[in-house]
Structures are given as structure tokens and as C-alpha cells.
Amino acid sequence: MTALLEVDNVTVEFSLRGGPVPGSPSRDRFAALEGVSLELAERETLGIVGESGSGKTTLVRAIVGMVPIQKGRIVWKGSDLSGTDPDSRRRIRKDMSMIFQNPLASLNPRMTIGQIIAEPCQVHEPHASRAEIRRRVAETMERVGLAPALVNRYPHEFSGGQCQRVGIARALIGRPKLIICDEPVAALDVSIRAQIVNLLKQLQDEFGISLIMISHDLSVIRHVSHRIMVMYLGHVMEMLPSGHLLQNSCHPYTRALIESVPIPDPSIQKAREMRTIKGELPSMRNPPSGCRFTTRCPIARDRCGDSRPALLEAGPGHWLACPYCDPPPGLKTG
Amino acid sequence: MAVDGASLDIHPGEVLAVVGESGSGKSQTALAVTGLLARNGTPEGSILWEGREILGLPEHRLARLRSEEIAMIFQNPMTCLNPYLRISTQMIEGMTLNRKMTRTQARSACIEMLETVQIADAGNRIDMYPHEFSGGMLQRIMIAMSLLRRPRLLIADEPTTALDVTVQMQIVQLLEHIRRQYDTAIMLITHDLGLVASISDRISIMYNGQIMESGLAENVFSRPRHPYTRALLDAVPRIDQDEKILRGIAGDPPDPASRTPGCPFHSRCAYRMAPCVEHRPDTLGSREHAHACHLPDET
Numbered sequence: 001m002t003a004l005l006e007v008d009n010v011t012v013e014f015s016l017r018g019g020p021v022p023g024s025p026s027r028d029r030f031a032a033l034e035g036v037s038l039e040l041a042e043r044e045t046l047g048i049v050g051e052s053g054s055g056k057t058t059l060v061r062a063i064v065g066m067v068p069i070q071k072g073r074i075v076w077k078g079s080d081l082s083g084t085d086p087d088s089r090r091r092i093r094k095d096m097s098m099i100f101q102n103p104l105a106s107l108n109p110r111m112t113i114g115q116i117i118a119e120p121c122q123v124h125e126p127h128a129s130r131a132e133i134r135r136r137v138a139e140t141m142e143r144v145g146l147a148p149a150l151v152n153r154y155p156h157e158f159s160g161g162q163c164q165r166v167g168i169a170r171a172l173i174g175r176p177k178l179i180i181c182d183e184p185v186a187a188l189d190v191s192i193r194a195q196i197v198n199l200l201k202q203l204q205d206e207f208g209i210s211l212i213m214i215s216h217d218l219s220v221i222r223h224v225s226h227r228i229m230v231m232y233l234g235h236v237m238e239m240l241p242s243g244h245l246l247q248n249s250c251h252p253y254t255r256a257l258i259e260s261v262p263i264p265d266p267s268i269q270k271a272r273e274m275r276t277i278k279g280e281l282p283s284m285r286n287p288p289s290g291c292r293f294t295t296r297c298p299i300a301r302d303r304c305g306d307s308r309p310a311l312l313e314a315g316p317g318h319w320l321a322c323p324y325c326d327p328p329p330g331l332k333t334g
Numbered sequence: 335m336a337v338d339g340a341s342l343d344i345h346p347g348e349v350l351a352v353v354g355e356s357g358s359g360k361s362q363t364a365l366a367v368t369g370l371l372a373r374n375g376t377p378e379g380s381i382l383w384e385g386r387e388i389l390g391l392p393e394h395r396l397a398r399l400r401s402e403e404i405a406m407i408f409q410n411p412m413t414c415l416n417p418y419l420r421i422s423t424q425m426i427e428g429m430t431l432n433r434k435m436t437r438t439q440a441r442s443a444c445i446e447m448l449e450t451v452q453i454a455d456a457g458n459r460i461d462m463y464p465h466e467f468s469g470g471m472l473q474r475i476m477i478a479m480s481l482l483r484r485p486r487l488l489i490a491d492e493p494t495t496a497l498d499v500t501v502q503m504q505i506v507q508l509l510e511h512i513r514r515q516y517d518t519a520i521m522l523i524t525h526d527l528g529l530v531a532s533i534s535d536r537i538s539i540m541y542n543g544q545i546m547e548s549g550l551a552e553n554v555f556s557r558p559r560h561p562y563t564r565a566l567l568d569a570v571p572r573i574d575q576d577e578k579i580l581r582g583i584a585g586d587p588p589d590p591a592s593r594t595p596g597c598p599f600h601s602r603c604a605y606r607m608a609p610c611v612e613h614r615p616d617t618l619g620s621r622e623h624a625h626a627c628h629l630p631d632e633t
Contacts, residue, residue, distance in 0.1 A: 051498035051499065051500060052498055159586040159587075160356075161586055162586070189355035189356055189525065189587065190355060190525055190527070190566060190569055190570060191355060191565065191566060191569050191582060191583035191587070191602075192582065192583075192586070193569065193582070194568075194569040194570075194571075194580035194581060194582030194583075195582035195583075195584070196582075197571075197580055197582075198579070198580060198582060216498065216499055217499070218499070218573060219570075219571040219572060219573040220571055222571070222573060223571040223580065243576075246573070246574070256500055257499060257500065258573060259503075260499045260500045260502065260503045261499065261528065261573045262503070262506075262526075262528030262529055262531055262532045263528060263531060263572055263573060263574050264527035264528045264530070264531045264555070264567065264570050264572060265531055265555050265556070265572075266530075266531040266532075266534075266551040266552055266555050267552055267555070267556060268531075268574065269528070269531040269532050270531070270532070274503055274506075274507065274532075276500065276503045276504050276507060277500050280468045280469075280470050280471070280498070280500075280501055281468075281498065
């Protein structure tokens with residue numbers, strides 16, 4: 001089975017004066033993303049975790065073509081996106097949509113909910129009749145739990161959770177194959193988060209959509225994803241099935257992230273030994289050489305700074321970029 | 335009414351978490367304590383500081399209280415510091431204003447406090463500008479600044495929300511260390527139940543300006559009595575558990591400007607009964623565990 005999406009060794013560089021610079025030979029650039037690869041199957045959810053500056057948002061922007069890539073390939077259903085002409089690119093782009101973190105800020109305040117949800121349809125299907133679009137807007141609103149009667153309201157009349165439903169309806173109306181969710185629940189209240197997470201899962205089942213879910217919150221990611229990719233300063237540190245995260249993950253950064261997530265139960269949480277990692281994310285403009293986690297790694301050795309560790313298969317579906325950490329407990333021999 | 339009949343107390347060296355979603359009144363409660371409510375806010379009731387009424391104190395007395403006894407840190411440390419001034423200028427200002435201290439004395443006291451909050455090379459870095467620090471470092475600086483006057487109470491309003499996860503835990507450990515070292519009481523205002531479980535001794539759960547449940551952290555988490563508390567705990571995914579379904583709370587939080595005569599949670603409550611709509615439940619229980627609900631207590 002061919003993958004729906006394949007990201008192959010992709011590098012994205014930005015110029016230090018701001019903005020992406022395709023093919024410019026100047027040296028005042030830095031790589032926000034370096035040699036990143038992934039595959040996504042149909043109906044699969046891939047969770048991407050990492051702190052701010054880890055490159056997760058750059059990666060998804062590269063996938064939808066919002067930033068140009070300097071190296072590597074992005075392959076959609078077997079065809080290389082960088083080689084396609086603008087027309088077919090636009091046709092492919094119709095199969096992907098995005099949901100953003102701040103639901104109110106990502107909706108145009110001067111458009112009604114109906115206009116916002118209809119817009120992707122009007123762009124991608126210019127021949128659809130008004131009646132047809134109206135019908136689909138109402139249908140999509142119902143699907144995401146919004147009363148179709150609200151179609152002429154404006155975003156400011158809605159709560160955060162409802163705005164995020166509008167964002168989901170807008171992403172859904174073109175019947176995409178892939179929805180990319182960039183921190184979809186981070187800005188929402190706890191009681192609303194679960195509603196939105198459950199809605200996304202339900203829509204995925206119903207329409208057979210693939211999801212890429214970006215978050216810094218490992219407990220949400222683990223809950224919704226089939227596989228998890230851990231990023232740090234533009235490199236992939238580890239990738240594994242989410243069911244294996246607690247037992248089998250072994251990269252020191254993944255372990256640090258897991259230990260940083262507090263458990264909402266004081267009898268467990270207060271007894272936990274919190275081994276916080278020191279310091280903060282170094283600047284992307286001047287990243288450490290070799291393994292990028294070296295400067296904060298509890299098990300770093302001198303050699304870690306020499307060369308970038310390869311992402312190697314550590315078990316079924318488990319990829320790891322650290323040669324020195326203990327092997328996953330499930331795979332220990334003897 | 336943003337806060338309606340909320341009561342809480344905090345002892346020296348104690349960490350009290352005030353938990354609630356946006357619009358629940360948790361920040362307004364803290365602002366009322368410090369006398370920093372917006373001009374259109376009028377507090378009623380009683381706020382006792384070490385047994386003495388501070389509600390309605392003249393502004394200069396409140397200012398003194400805020401400068402010497404009660405300190406506050408906020409969610410976004412970047413917006414709390416003046417970007418044009420060096421850290422040293424901003425830290426020393428308060429010291430020379432309130433205590434008869436020379437600049438040199440104040441400066442060394444500031445450097446010492448920066449070292450306490452684990453800013454490496456504090457002697458040089460104190461002369462840097464806010465933009466030269468990361469978010470986590472700035473929050474450490476804000477904490478150092480708030481501690482300079484050895485406050486008895488530190489109010490921390492969402493102190494870790496704007497920080498990366500690995501840095502959040504560092505700040506939690508720092509707050510814990512401060513409480514131990516200086517016996518400072520901490521009022522932690524947050525929506526993050528994980529953070530609450532990490533550090534607090536007692537909890538007050540707020541909803542729409544009212545306290546729904548309060549008590550020792552262990553009691554509230556392990557034997558939650560109020561349907562809202564239970565629903566909240568069910569809505570949070572846990573990294574240590576393999577639950578398949580998260581239960582959200584249907585509906586949206588009520589508008590803080592609207593007020594019902596009954597329990598504020600009744601419209602979203604799965605256990606709603608007739609009296610819930612009409613009458614506000616009394617708060618029953620003790621300092622160890624209390625809640626306000628018409629449901630008969632099962633625990």
C-alpha cells in the first residue's frame with residue numbers, strides 16, 4: 001500500500017533577515033527543519049510533539065506548501081509535489097486543510113460563519129452553484145455540532161469552543177484526505193478540549209481522514225494519535241506507535257518530555273521523582289553540532305557533538321536517533 | 335458579578351490553588367485581595383490580612399502592603415517588564431524606593447536573589463535587557479523580583495502557562511523551593527490540574543465566580559464530591575492511563591455577566607434536579623473538604 005503522504009529528507013531554511021529564501025546562495029541562513037522524513041497512511045493520525053522552536057509548525061507548513069523546501073521531496077499519493085505544475089498542485093492542495101491554535105484569530109471577523117465555511121468550496125470548486133454551497137455549509141455545520149441556524153452570525157458571537165468548531169467545519173467542507181491540526185486545543189478550556197478532541201476522532205472515523213496533530217502536550221497527543229514523532233530543534237529524535245510511548249520510548253528527550261507532564265493526581269504526582277532537564281531550548285540560529293539535544297542531555301558524551309546520530313529502527317515501527325540510550329525494555333535480549 | 339460570595343483562606347507556608355476555567359473569576363479574586371481591581375470593580379465582603387481588615391484601606395496603605403507583604407507574578411513575564419530598561423534598573427528601583435538601601439547594597443541583594451532562582455552568571459546578566467532572556471528565565475527573574483521584599487504571600491497567576499513543558503516543571507520546583515526556604519504562602523491561580531497536583535496543599539475549584547468545592551488536594555482529587563470537579567477530572571487526558579474515551583463537559587461555560595439564582599453549573603450538570611435551578615446550594619463541610627451541591631453526599 002502506498003502512503004498517502006511521504007516526506008523524504010526535507011530541509012527548510014530561513015534567512016536571518018526574515019522570510020524564506022528559495023535557492024539563495026547567501027550563508028546567513030539557518031535550517032528550521034533539517035533532513036526530516038515521515039510517512040502517513042490513510043486514516044492514520046500522526047502526532048508531532050516538541051517544544052516551541054522544534055520545527056513542528058515549519059514541517060506542516062512545508063507539507064501544505066506555505067514555505068518552500070530547500071532539499072528533499074514531499075510526495076502525495078505517489079506524485080512529487082515539488083515537480084508538479086501550479087494547477088495540479090492546487091488540485092492536490094484541495095485534499096489538505098488546516099486547523100489552527102487560536103480559533104478566534106484564525107477566523108475573519110468581518111465574514112459570517114457561513115461565508116467562512118463556504119470559502120474553501122468557492123476557491124476549489126468555482127462551478128458549484130450557490131444553492132449547492134448553501135446546502136453543504138448547512139450539512140457540514142450540523143456534522144461539527146453547530147446549529148445551521150447560526151449561519152449568519154459573526155465569529156465574535158461565538159465561544160472559543162464554537163469558533164474551533166467553525167474552523168473544523170471550514171477544514172472539512174472540501175472533503176479533504178488530510179487535516180493538519182496545529183495545537184487545536186491548546187487555547188481552549190479544559191472542559192471544551194475533550195469535546196473538540198472527540199469530535200476530531202469521530203470525524204476521522206466517519207470520513208476516513210488522515211490527521212497530523214501538532215501539540216506540545218504529550219498527554220493529548222498520546223490520546224489521539226496512532227504514531228508519535230518527537231522533534232527537537234528541527235530534527236526528529238524518535239518516532240514510535242503511541243501505545244508504546246510509555247513503555248518503549250527511550251530517547252532522553254522523549255523521556256524528559258514524559259516526565260515533565262504532571263499527572264493530575266497528587267498522591268501519584270507528589271511521589272514522582274521529577275528529573276527535570278536543565279536549561280532551555282538553544283537558539284535555532286546557532287544550534288549545537290551533532291545531536292541537537294547534546295547541551296541538555298543527561299547522558300551526553302563527548303562524541304555526541306561530532307556528528308548527527310542517524311534515525312535507526314529500534315523495533316517494529318520504532319525509530320530512534322540516539323546510539324547511547326538504553327534499548328527499549330520490550331526489546332532487551334537475554 | 336465576576337466573583338460572587340467566594341471565601342477562601344491561606345496559612346503561612348501553604349500553597350492554595352485556585353482552579354477554574356476562563357471567566358471563572360479566579361484572577362478577579364486575586365486582584366480583589368491585592369486591591370488591584372479595575373476601576374469598575376467594587377469588592378464587597380471582608381478580606382483579612384493577619385486578622386486585620388484590608389478591604390477599603392486607603393490606597394497608600396494598600397500600596398505598602400503590596401510592596402512589602404504580598405507579591406504577584408503573572409502569566410506572561412515578557413509583558414511585565416519594561417523592554418527599554420535593564421533588569422538591574424527594574425529590580426533595584428523597588429529596593430531603593432522602599433528600604434533605605436544604597437544602590438550598591440540593593441544591587442548585590444538583587445544578584446543574590448537571581449542566584450537563588452538559579453540564573454547563572456547573575457552578576458553580569460543583571461545588566462542585560464529583557465529581550466536577551468528566554469521566557470523561562472524571565473519568569474525566574476519575575477519570581478526573584480517578587481521575592482526581594484520577602485513577601486509573606488506570593489500570588490502566582492498562571493505562572494507556567496506561557497512556558498514550554500520542560501521549563502514548566504523547573505518553575506514548579508523553584509516555587510516549591512521558595513515555599514520551603516522562606517515559608518512563603520503561595521496562591522496559585524491556574525486551570526492546569528497537573529500543575530495543581532504537583533504543588534498545592536489545598537484547592538478551591540471555582541466556576542462562574544463561585545467556589546464549587548474546596549479542601550486538601552488529596553481529598554479533592556481522590557474523593558471529588560461536586561459533579562463539576564468530577565467532570566473536570568474526567569475531561570483531562572492522563573499520561574499514565576490508557577483511557578479510550580475522554581468525556582468532555584457538554585455546553586459552554588456561562589457568561590460571567592449573567593447570573594442564575596441556582597447553582598451556576600446546573601445547565602451543564604448531569605445530575606441536575608429541580609432545586610438546582612432555583613436555589614443556590616449551601617457550602618457544607620470543613621476546611622479539609624467542603625462543597626456546594628444539592629446532591630446528597632455519597633462519600
